[in-house]
Amino acid sequence: MYEYTGETRMGPACLRSEIMVAESTEPGCYSKALVAVNIALALVDGVIAVLAFYQLIRIHSRNPQRGWTRQKVFHLMIGSSNTGYGLYFILTLVAACKNWICWSNSCGFVVMALPKILFLAAFLLLLSFWVDLCHQANDEDEDEGSPYEALVMKANKSNLKVNNSRRRCCNIRVFPVGSRQQVVILVTLFILLLMLTSAVLIWIGLGKNPIDSSVVARVYVDTFAVAMFLLGGALACYGYVLVSKMSKVRSERSSSEKWKVAGLAIVSVVCFTSSSMVAIFTNIPVLYHCDWRGVGGLYASLLLILYYFIGSSVPSAFVLWVMRELPPSVAVNVPEESRTLAFVSDYSPSTQPQHWTSITTAQNQTSRASPI
Template structure:
């Protein structure tokens, strides 16, 4: 019995020691200038690659259907180019960006791509919502204006929060801005869950021999899962960092945390979604492929 107690005690101490060692290693890496430089340049390279992939896909679509204007698919890829390109520039010039004063201006520069990312991927929700309602012979004319109104309202609130941050000398404005981004990330995840789920189950009711049914099921299911997960992670991380200074994102001395965060919530999801949606549109336009007005 005594031997068993000693073994359990030793195991607990050993596990605790391993945790402490891992924590110390994390702090050592996070505080290294060499690791800091490598991490932010790696983020810059990753965003550049995703932006380039989106550009190639946009060019391929334009060459395939040059007779049509700015379709939803083209706008989605263009916005991916912009979001990932801006992120690449910010992380490529990370020392200058994180040295910007006042702090509120730095937050504006770092948070704006996050808002653009939200607009980019909720465009997919809009596209699926239109397909879903059209397939059920329901009116879908109000969905597009609603998308622009909601996004405009979100940008207006965020601008007000930025102004409050610049005027306030406390951390309240920064916490409020993070919590607001956390809330809109939650609703983005909810949008994917609602309309991605609805479209997925609608496709499942199609006859098995329907052309492209299985491919569309995989496409909608995979993109819904990826986007819902990445927005939920963003929601949780932003809410957590709003109240814990040790988990601050977009700060110079948290390079590894930034690497993990941006890989999970932007780089990996964007790369996976671009890969899944790599199929080119048919040469003859279909009812589901129409320009944005």
């Protein structure tokens, strides 16, 4: 915390943008506008988290014997991310009024960064599935027949042997992880390690040493913003490729899935670009580090809405809406399930559910692919 001497004093991170002081507040607390925005954002993220976990429970109750499907993983990650955002907004208000010294340094940084990492991991996972599908589809472009059928048959041939060997070795149903999904896990772990390293450096920088805590926080935030910007661009590119391929298939199901992919791509690039620009050119991501008495006004409130609501809440809610379909109920004496590759949802009305990272089909059956 910086000593208050009657005028606003901020560290270097808080000098990046000039956030106006609008109305007077209690000592150490946010302005009324920022308090209202933080509470509203906390409520929005809380509602999204509740819906995600509620839908996760419903999905699991439809077929408790199933392992972790792609649909379950996305709901878990979205729910956890929005829970973290909601806690961050509430704790930020409490810390401001209670003058928590730790919060303005490492503690606030960690609580701010963790939900964003989960959010990034969820959309990296989405990108990995789209990349898998595009590359597999490209290998079958010269084949005759439906591109979906070629894609499913190719995936069946390459994955059936691996899945059968895993079933023989393990009695516990554990989902297989594809090579690109392994890359997503490694990237997420690397970002988590980078965040923890930054938190340690921020804590060390509080003492008498050359390390500037605010600069460390800004470097991390800017790096993360660039990663989100690139992720939005990648989703837009692969989304365009998928939509182009799906346009060649004339069916009601394909048309529905095409619009879901297009919607996800558009929402991702617009929301991620806007939040990245706010992160790079303003202090909103490191607002916990600024002098609370010197922050307020409509300008800061609008930036908060743009960064958190548009940048995180809208994409999360859109993913939940796209994946709202429930799997079929458990049936008695059903043979080994048929699994299909999906673009947007794990399940279709005419197929059994599939694993979230593999495509296998039993009894020599193939079915249409769906985009997530």
